Amino acid sequence: MKKLMLLLLLVPLAFATWQTVAAMAIITSAALLAGVYILGFGLGINELQILAKEELFQLIALMVMMVALWGGDGILNGISVSPEFAGESATMQDASLEILDAWTADVEATLNEMKSMDKAISVEASRGGQCSLFGMGYSVTACGGYSMLAAPLSMAGSISGFAMAEVAAMRRLVEITIDYGLSFILPLGIILRTFKMTRGAGGFLIALAVSMHIMLPAGIIFNSMLAETFLADSVASADYPSSPQGVTIMECEPLNTRGSIGDSIVTAFASLGTNIDTDSNEGKAAQAYKDMRGSIRSYLYVLLIEATIGPIIALLLMIGSLRALSVAAGTDVDVSAISRFV
Amino acid sequence: MADMICGAGFDSFLTGTIVPLVAYATIITATLIAISFMLGRFLSNPKLTLWSKTEIVQLLVSVATVIFIPVVVNTFCTLDMGEVGDIFGISGTSGSVYASAKEFLLGAAVYAHNAATVARYQLEGYTVVSYFNAMICEIQVGGGVGLGCLFGQGSDTIQPLGGYGAVMGALNVAFNSSLMSYFTAMNFLMILLFVYRGFVFLFLPLGVFLRSMPYMRPFGSLMFAVAMSFLIVYPLMLGIFGLMSGVILDPPLDVGDYDESVFPESEQGAEILGSSFGGEDYVFDLYLGGKDDVPGAMAFAATAFIAGIFFPTLALLATIASVTYVARLYGDEIDLSRLTQLV
Numbered sequence: 001m002k003k004l005m006l007l008l009l010l011v012p013l014a015f016a017t018w019q020t021v022a023a024m025a026i027i028t029s030a031a032l033l034a035g036v037y038i039l040g041f042g043l044g045i046n047e048l049q050i051l052a053k054e055e056l057f058q059l060i061a062l063m064v065m066m067v068a069l070w071g072g073d074g075i076l077n078g079i080s081v082s083p084e085f086a087g088e089s090a091t092m093q094d095a096s097l098e099i100l101d102a103w104t105a106d107v108e109a110t111l112n113e114m115k116s117m118d119k120a121i122s123v124e125a126s127r128g129g130q131c132s133l134f135g136m137g138y139s140v141t142a143c144g145g146y147s148m149l150a151a152p153l154s155m156a157g158s159i160s161g162f163a164m165a166e167v168a169a170m171r172r173l174v175e176i177t178i179d180y181g182l183s184f185i186l187p188l189g190i191i192l193r194t195f196k197m198t199r200g201a202g203g204f205l206i207a208l209a210v211s212m213h214i215m216l217p218a219g220i221i222f223n224s225m226l227a228e229t230f231l232a233d234s235v236a237s238a239d240y241p242s243s244p245q246g247v248t249i250m251e252c253e254p255l256n257t258r259g260s261i262g263d264s265i266v267t268a269f270a271s272l273g274t275n276i277d278t279d280s281n282e283g284k285a286a287q288a289y290k291d292m293r294g295s296i297r298s299y300l301y302v303l304l305i306e307a308t309i310g311p312i313i314a315l316l317l318m319i320g321s322l323r324a325l326s327v328a329a330g331t332d333v334d335v336s337a338i339s340r341f342v
Numbered sequence: 343m344a345d346m347i348c349g350a351g352f353d354s355f356l357t358g359t360i361v362p363l364v365a366y367a368t369i370i371t372a373t374l375i376a377i378s379f380m381l382g383r384f385l386s387n388p389k390l391t392l393w394s395k396t397e398i399v400q401l402l403v404s405v406a407t408v409i410f411i412p413v414v415v416n417t418f419c420t421l422d423m424g425e426v427g428d429i430f431g432i433s434g435t436s437g438s439v440y441a442s443a444k445e446f447l448l449g450a451a452v453y454a455h456n457a458a459t460v461a462r463y464q465l466e467g468y469t470v471v472s473y474f475n476a477m478i479c480e481i482q483v484g485g486g487v488g489l490g491c492l493f494g495q496g497s498d499t500i501q502p503l504g505g506y507g508a509v510m511g512a513l514n515v516a517f518n519s520s521l522m523s524y525f526t527a528m529n530f531l532m533i534l535l536f537v538y539r540g541f542v543f544l545f546l547p548l549g550v551f552l553r554s555m556p557y558m559r560p561f562g563s564l565m566f567a568v569a570m571s572f573l574i575v576y577p578l579m580l581g582i583f584g585l586m587s588g589v590i591l592d593p594p595l596d597v598g599d600y601d602e603s604v605f606p607e608s609e610q611g612a613e614i615l616g617s618s619f620g621g622e623d624y625v626f627d628l629y630l631g632g633k634d635d636v637p638g639a640m641a642f643a644a645t646a647f648i649a650g651i652f653f654p655t656l657a658l659l660a661t662i663a664s665v666t667y668v669a670r671l672y673g674d675e676i677d678l679s680r681l682t683q684l685v
């Protein structure tokens with residue numbers, strides 16, 4: 001019976017907008033405060049009266065916040081659709097999604113380039129030759145020198161994986177804020193902030209909504225602007241092209257043992273950077289290593305500036321904003337746990 | 343498990359265990375306060391009488407808290423998150439706050455597990471194909487047939503699909519990250535079940551008693567604050583995130599395409615011959631055909647991180663913030679921020 005009555009009380013909520021619900025929450029809270037004050041007054045308990053007064057201030061602050069939200073909703077949307085941030089997109093959130101899609105495509109291209117290099121290297125490294133007749137013969141594997149190139153590529157693949165995951169995570173957060181930021185998380189935060197018990201959670205949700213909706217896309221757009229500025233400077237970006245450069249891997253001759261034994265090993269590595277004897281397998285592997293070393297910079301732009309620093313800047317902006325706005329909303333949340341995600 | 347806190351079992355647990363314990367704690371505390379008051383009067387010690395008067399008010403506050411919590415719990419059991427979603431134009435699944443919270447974490451755990459499945463499948467596929475060896479006979483006359491093997495063996499061997507170290511490095515990141523997300527989601531689920539099992543209710547009688555004991559008020563307040571925050575704020579936050587499941591738990595790949603085994607269900611002569619003479623493309627398609635989607639696996643792992651770690655952590659942060667807030671309500675300053683280091 002008790003639950004049925006409660007359910008009947010909650011039925012109107014199903015037909016209300018969030019503003020109505022927030023107003024009802026404020027009225028309920030005010031009624032509770034009046035009760036607390038009356039109780040304090042009647043029993044002569046000063047603590048209760050002080051508590052009621054303090055909460056009344058919080059209620060007034062909340063009403064100010066609601067008014068600010070009604071006005072601020074337009075301001076936030078105004079920032080979102082501002083051409084400075086949104087560019088040719090409808091909103092800054094859409095613009096950030098487009099940037100993230102472009103970054104994803106770049107990282108994928110980078111990984112594909114590594115993949116093809118890795119494949120070429122591994123095929124050469126696995127080569128072996130054999131010759132036998134009537135059970136007698138020999139087997140030579142003279143391409144082991146190429147194996148040294150697999151480890152850095154594996155590490156590069158891991159870095160690409162992290163980069164790809166970071167961009168995908170950012171994309172998901174922006175998708176969430178587009179669908180729920182201002183329409184759900186923010187008003188719900190205001191409603192929850194009405195009650196003492198859920199004030200911490202409410203203030204946190206308000207801060208989260210604004211931070212995710214504005215600061216996260218802003219961070220992505222800022223980083224994109226920085227990256228474009230860097231690329232526009234032809235002198236600074238000359239050594240850091242925006243697209244990865246592949247490396248030609250010379251074919252290994254599995255039966256060619258020249259350069260794999262004797263003094264020529266020393267010769268091959270000592271001359272790294274000058275003249276390499278590419279007639280030997282060792283020299284070919286060393287040449288591939290030299291070329292790969294030279295092409296590292298062409299991967300840095302995509303992997304570091306776009307896909308690593310970009311998300312870090314965006315997350316830091318969001319977390320910094322979350323902390324500041326939480327305090328402004330009356331909740332001191334220790335967001336250091338989220339900072340560790342960066 | 344949500345039934346535990348919302349069903350008949352909870353009522354009997356509350357009335358059969360918690361209420362008697364709270365009653366005992368209240369009576370013992372009231373008795374101690376009364377003795378202290380009488381002693382204060384008898385000894386004409388105003389400190390004791392003042393302490394007694396203060397503590398009787400605090401005892402009333404404690405009892406009011408104990409009455410308040412089951413009321414809120416019952417409200418949360420009745421509140422339908424689907425209807426809450428309707429207010430904001432979000433189509434969410436029906437269920438109480440507690441059921442929605444549990445569903446969200448279960449969904450996040452399953453989501454992270456699916457992400458791990460996708461990464462594992464591809465890791466296995468790439469590992470299998472990378473170990474294939476090809477023997478290329480010398481003196482090729484076309485069609486892959488070499489005369490070098492006719493009377494003896496004159497050939498080169500290679501691993502035509504051996505070079506997936508970079509891809510496997512990336513997939514290992516996805517796999518490890520997905521497993522971490524899975525374990526974290528399960529960890530948060532365990533905390534929730536710990537709450538649903540009603541253990542935090544045992545904090546209430548302890549809180550009633552300890553709050554009125556000298557020097558123990560902050561500890562008693564902490565008991566109340568933890569009980570209230572983890573019974574109210576933690577499930578509520580998770581239930582709210584559950585309403586956003588449509589986006590949070592939207593998979594970038596169809597996990598149905600990735601079964602547990604990369605090997606063909608039955609290997610007949612055709613597969614063996616094909617693997618031997620069909621070339622590297624045939625072998626690659628046999629084990630990974632159409633399912634090699636490294637960017638998809640990475641995206642899945644990343645979104646699993648958001649679902650399994652990021653949002654549940656936000657719920658825990660809000661809960662810890664609430665503990666601080668509620669403790670302040672009782673006049674104590676408690677800093678539980680170090681708890682977040684558990685995350």
